[in-house]
Amino acid sequence: MSKLNLTRRGALKAGAAAGAGLALPTYLSAAGHAGFTNAPGDSSVTLGFNVPQTGPYADEGADELRAFELAVEHLNGGGDGGMLNTFSSKALDGTGILGRKVEYVTGDTQTKPDAARASARSMIEKDGAIMISGGSSSGVAVAVQALCQEAGVIFMAGLTHSNDTTGKDKKANGFRHFFNSYMSGAALAPILANNYGTDRKAYHLTADYNWGYTTEEAVRTSTEAMGWETVAAVKTPLAQTDFSSYIAPVLNSGADVLVLNHYGGNMVNSLTNAVQFGLRAAEANGKNFEIVVPLYSRLMAKGAGENVAGIFGSTNWHWSLPDEGSQTFTRSFGTKYGFPPSQAAHTCYVQTLLYADAVSRAGSFNPCAVAEALEGFEFDGLGNGPTLYRAEDHQCFKDVLVVKGKENPDNEFDLLEIVEVTPAAQVTYDASIFGGDLGSCNPGA
């Protein structure tokens, strides 16, 4: 029987070593790294797709997942190649990423920041994901982006429209292709002025959370600069379903435009209620009463049905765009799934290709090399015209679409018509106006 010689000094040393070991996050202690988190082996690389699979945005999440699957198929040389054929960069050749077959794991954000962080963490720590992408909410995007920064992986944001994602909450490891509230306001304002005039009084109903605030601010600033007056701005609870008590006073408030800073179910319900209360047919201040929805999505338009007819809004992308990239993607997606892709699907597909391309151009999976390849990268052929991934805030700058609900849609997908493609220059802003600090890239290990 051996004798255990335990000294006070030995016990302290052992305790300190054990404590340090336990405190070390598993993604830093994982075996096989090569100077950065989750360095892939020679045969395959794993990407993590974190989308809402349950909860109110589950349909949008399902569409994102379809786009991710399609992107992986194209990266691995399957299908018709999709936008690999139209992408201006030719670094991708359908043999995976740097010769490694692309595999993926999925997580469920539930559109809750804590759940999204937990699923992202699991994909990084347990599945070895080297990049996280997806999501349908700015709250989720900001939370997961911060996690990816700590973990040392790249975050390619999905659908997130708040200024904060690449504004005050921007991170060196995070990148956003989707447009933002500021761009919506800047693109919409001139169209609204042309169609409704500069002497208008607006009443804002705003979802009571981060995205609602930034969108209201952006639209107010842009429209007030044109001469519009803001009569009132009322916050509405995120859980609200019946907006009648918020909408009923609008017509008698002196306003002649209602701006609905709502997304998802909020937008569907508030717009439906507004139409029920006769706002679309009403007159105020001697003008036709108008409704504006700053951020549109086809899935939302479908939920609101014929109520969207004639209502202006903005969107990141639409399947009816005539450029070669958009048509190619719509054909690939439509042939595989039987319906056209949503803007959420488009941005997720593009983000996956952009990540893979950046790795290929950098010749490394090291997140800092990838970030460097993405910063200042100019590309075309992915559906939004010439685009810049700005180095200062990791925000893409590209054309923004102003759309209008179709009066007489041909079919269930034909709900929005493109009114104008606002040039990127018109929606570009100084990177410093929203504050925040990118910090420095974190490779993890």
Next chain:
Amino acid sequence: MDQIILQILNGLDKGSAYALIALGLTLIFGTLGVVNFAHGALFMLGAFCTVTLSRMLSLSHEVVDETRTDFLGNPLKVDVPYLYDIFGETTGAAIIDWAVPLSILFSIPIMILIGIAMERGLIKHFYKRPHADQILVTFGLAIVLQEIIKYYFGANQIPTPAPEAFVGSFDFGAAIGFDPNAIIYPYWRIVYFFFAMTLIAGVFAFLQFTTFGMVVRAGMADRETVQLLGINIDRRFTIMFGIAAAVAGLAGVMYTPIVSPNYHMGMDFLVISFVVVVVGGMGSLPGAVLAGFVLGILESFASMREIIELLPGINQVVIYLAAILILLTRPRGLLGRKGVMED
């Protein structure tokens, strides 16, 4: 003044929905003593009866229109409802347009059957279990039901408009001497209010003026004595569960044009409905109806811009504040009676 009338009107339709759901909850609690957390799901199932009937009426066959193309550039396949073939386009379109009112007839037998199946198949096994167990099992059932609906109908809302004849709003203000547009109120909400009143009156009349109702009321007051008289009260209570399910379902059916249905809509109403039941007085049917309208109107007033500016966030908590105040001053709720539901 016009704003006050406007918010009272708004509160009435919201209160109608609260009252109908709370009425069903109270019926179940009063008869079977079960705290039914799946009651919101019954409201949601009613709404999806409308969606189902609407889809059944719109069942179509495809006709290829060579003059137009779909999103892939292929000739467009146009859906032509079978009803157009059977009744002609005008009549067929009119039947589809009236899907929501027609769903009343469609949903009543379905909801009664669902209610009876729920009670016989699951809930009866929990009568002698603590209330906490009943809450857990019915809440679990609600989650299962909403996930089933999500699986078949998706997570997005499904537009179910009112018939064309009820689209638009009534200028109530102009009718009573105010400025035009001062008080506008959608036609369908007026319909909903009167429908709710009729339904509530019908339930009360059923309980008050029929032999069946008399026995049920007797059973609610003293179950054991009624059983000693040789009456199978359990069977009658099961039927009452079915009726309560139908009341919640009908509330959901007629609510679909107001808020497009989605799988989660039952949960949105559930918590507030329980507050309504408690505020009204546990087991009190008139109390549930009164509290439904009172809290609906209070919620509307709290959503006024002037009130929110004065008390930010009040719109989100007003119902619960009112509940606290009422329960502090009247611990049995507005119309609760001593000895009812008090062990």
